[in-house]
Amino acid sequence: MSKPRRWLVAVAGAVVAAGLAVPASAAAQADEPIQDPLPDPVPSSLGLTVAEFAQFPKSEPVPAPTDPRLMRWARINHLGEIPDGSGRLYVPDLNGNMYLLDHGTQHVYLDVRAQFPDFFSGRGLGTGAGFITFHPDFARNGKFYTVHSENGAALSKPTTFPVETDPPFLHSIITEWTATNPAADTFSGTHREILRLGEHGQIHAIQQIDFNPYARRGSRDYGVLYIASGDGGKGAISTVPQELTNPFGKVLRINPLGTNGTGGQYGIPPDNPYAGQTGVVREIYARGFRDPHRFSWDPNTGRMYLGHIGEHRIEQVDEVRAGDNFGWSEREGPFVYKRGDPQCGVYPLPADDAQYGYTYPVAAFDHNPPPGSNLCSDSGHAVDGGFVYRGTIPELRGKYLFTDLVDGRIFYTEANQMRRGGPLAQIYQAQVYFNGQRTTFQELVGDPRVDLRFGQDGKGELYLIAKANGKIWKVTGTQRFASCSTGHxxxxxxxxxxxxxxxxxxxxxxxxxxxxxxxxxxxxxxxxxxxxxxxxxxxxxxxxxxxxxxxxxxxxxxxxxxxxxxxxxxxxxxxxxxxxxxxxxxxxxxxxxxxxxxxxxxxxxxxxxxxxxxxxxxxxxxxxxxxxxxxxxxxxxxxxxxxxxxxxxxxxxxxxxxxxxxxxxxxxxxxxxxxxxxxxxxx
Missing domain, CATH: 2.60.120.560 (Exo-inulinase; domain 1)
Structure with a gap:
């Protein structure tokens, strides 16, 4: 959302840490919010062809929602493949059901809502049965993991970390389930709670939980569970995401089959950056996050990429490594964030920024309010982390594809341009084709709020999941915009x-x-x-x-x-x-x-x-x-x-x-x- 070159002038000299060359005169603007921080994504002629893949039944939150953003057809938010060679795909619905798609046959595998009397999905965009992931040895041990929200009487239960002093609004619970028969169409077995967090508010709770699907047996990452834990809404007013004494605003990393973690229900991987320390949360893998939404690994390089939803201005993609600090709530993207700032802006970095050791995004875009509007207003944009594509569609290989989950735009970068410490990778906006016609996901779902996310099967092929109408589309190929023959x-x-x-x-x-x-x-x-x-x-x-x-x-x-x-x-x-x-x-x-x-x-x-x-x-x-x-x-x-x-x-x-x-x-x-x-x- 920029005019050429202007954003380079606005960013402070210390953004060189993010690979951006800027003139020294920018430092003189340190007390002025940057009006237009980053360039717009560039339009691309590359289009994704999509075909309808599945339709899910209508579902309702509990309690009945008052926020229209929760009034969706179905709150499906992911698609993955069970790692057992069966080809079965799984799809969670925040309102309670965990579905399986077995070669075209759809059925409920587990009703999470029915298992917990204090289940809660009617307040906050990410509450409910948020995610499901299967242990890489699921075919043998039958274990999989869910995260869900609880309210009411559940708030009196003890939480995993004693640092949670504020009265919580809800709890986020990670549960381990053990299936009696891993090949069964519906779940039957046992479950146990392994982690419970008391969330300050109804936003930015635990988002994704997942295993690195490319980790080989015996490697340090095999069977290790990553947890994207948001700041609970505290980050905008406190330093919680920076503090090593709490789990909020962090990516956590645990061994769900171990016992030496906080509370004794899981283990601490010995190579965690704080594994051997006292007085800190040893589960922390990286910190400084506001709302770490979706993450994935590049199967070729092993790099972990995460879509990090910003406050008022910046949506970013981070490459996450052990011990990283992405700066929130001192930084928003490669800019200074000032808590309590009535202008809700971002500011140039100080000249001595390198001393703080923050890690900056590898790709980012901004969102600006309409002319004359307050920057504090909700812009209606949020990044959804996607995947580096290594599948069978030639034109998509090597691209990191992700979405603006609110308006349904599809973006990509070249994965080899997403370099830590280098220039921000150029973001392109892809076209969308359905039945041979150029369209948009707003048109496909019939709603300006799409709630669009990427999913991926075991072969690396991509799917697009929309809450607005409860449908999933498969990415079947590519088509170039305005590629007609113009004759001779x-x-x-x-x-x-x-x-x-x-x-x-x-x-x-x-x-x-x-x-x-x-x-x-x-x-x-x-x-x-x-x-x-x-x-x-x-x-x-x-x-x-x-x-x-x-x-x-x-x-x-x-x-x-x-x-x-x-x-x-x-x-x-x-x-x-x-x-x-x-x-x-x-x-x-x-x-x-x-x-x-x-x-x-x-x-x-x-x-x-x-x-x-x-x-x-x-x-x-x-x-x-x-x-x-x-x-x-x-x-x-x-x-x-x-x-x-x-x-x-x-x-x-x-x-x-x-x-x-x-x-x-x-x-x-x-x-x-x-x-x-x-x-x-x-x-």
Missing amino acids: TTVGATGASSWTPVTPAKWEFRHGEAILAEAGAERPGPRRPFEYAVMSKGPAFSNVRVDAKVRLDTPVDVTNRDVIVVFGYESDTQFYYAHVSTDNTIYPHNGIFLVNNADRLRLDDQWSEQMSRGAPPTIVDSEWHDVSVTHCASTGEISVKVDGKLVMTAVDTTLASGRTGFGSFDNIGRTRGFRATGKVAQG
Whole structure:
């Protein structure tokens, strides 16, 4: 959510620890919150094709919720595969049921809610039967583990750690279950409690619990349970996530089959970073977390990646190692966090930041409130940690895929770019295809709040799980946006005879350039670009790709400088155009538009009405730039690239064919090497 380069100026010099080169002048801004901390994810032409895989029955929280965010069709939140070779998949529903999917057959394996009279799932987004994971030796020992929430009379029960002095709002309980017959379709056996935490509030309790599925028998990680324990809502007002004397805001690591841990119901792995110390929680593997949500391991490198949900500004992906401190609540992402700050901002790091030893994320994005809104307001964004893909789909291999679980956007980074101490990895936003059509998960679930998470089977294939409508989709392949064939007919502009301008007197044609030398003026009719020239040479095209070099000749100190590329031109009041501009803060600038006998209509995915902001400014200087526009008339897909980088996308099928051109609203500029390659329009 940024303007080019500005975020580099805003971040303090000590962010060099996160690999970002910044000028020394940033230190002078240490007392001012950074208005736009990080760049937006970059749009990608890579799309995931998805197919419906499973539909789960409607479920209800207890007690009845008052928060509409809990009023979902079903609160399914994960998919994994039982490590016994059976191919059975498991899916937990926070409202109580643990489901199995056995080669297409769905049934309840365990009703956690029915086992515990004080079961609680009606307050807080993560309460209920939060997670299930199976011991790597499940086929032989029948053991698996769940985490669930309790309230009411359960709050009088003793908790595992005596440091919990505040009256708890709920308890988070990890339970070990032992199945009499591990191959059975439904659970029958025994269970025992191994850990109980008293949570300060209804948010940020225990999220994921899991085993490293790639750890080999006999290795230090085999059979070791990792626990993502949130700060219980305390972190924003206290130093709890930093303190080694409590388990909150930590990733914990235990041996569930041992006995030397706190309370004697599990063991402490001897290689835990604090295993041999006294006066600290020896279960701690890493600290400094607000809401550590989902984690996974790269099967090729063994690295552990975790999606870490931020407070007001930063969503981050961390690579977690033993002894790490990710800074919360002194840091939010690679920035200073100030508890009690009425501005709810993030601030530049101090010049001596290295002395604190914080570990910073390997990828991150920000979320900003609408103009004029308080930064303390809920932005409606939260990162969900995903997986490094090493499966059978070639274009996804080596990518770390994750989501904004709230709005359902899908992101990825290149795993080899997520380097500790290096620059933050570039985040890309992927497209989504269902039944051959580009879509979004908001459209697929029929709700702006998707609650979307990734799951993975034993072969490394990916699934997407939505609470909004209780469905799971399987990722079946990839498709490239605007990848239609544009044929082999190419027409290039060679001089004045190739062009038909709106106002010929305003144009010059020399040295292979078409030059708009005098700014256009508004004309009667619908609101549309004031001055342009259509390439009259050659045929009209359906599918078409326009390639050109363009330059803005209006002085760079003019903020609303623009040029346009016209395509699908049928008449002076029916055409598309791509607007490339120095400005991206108002509706008419830096976007993809349709003129259809009415005022221009903005089409691009990048425009946010709420933020009054589009794609980052595309041309901010007076240099030549390569612009490429592709229009797939059959699907309506439109892509705009500047200097080889995809900057804008849209889908619209209003106009099926037409000519191409170049112009502006009320600025001057020029183009050279203008050519169109396309399929000749029929009729």
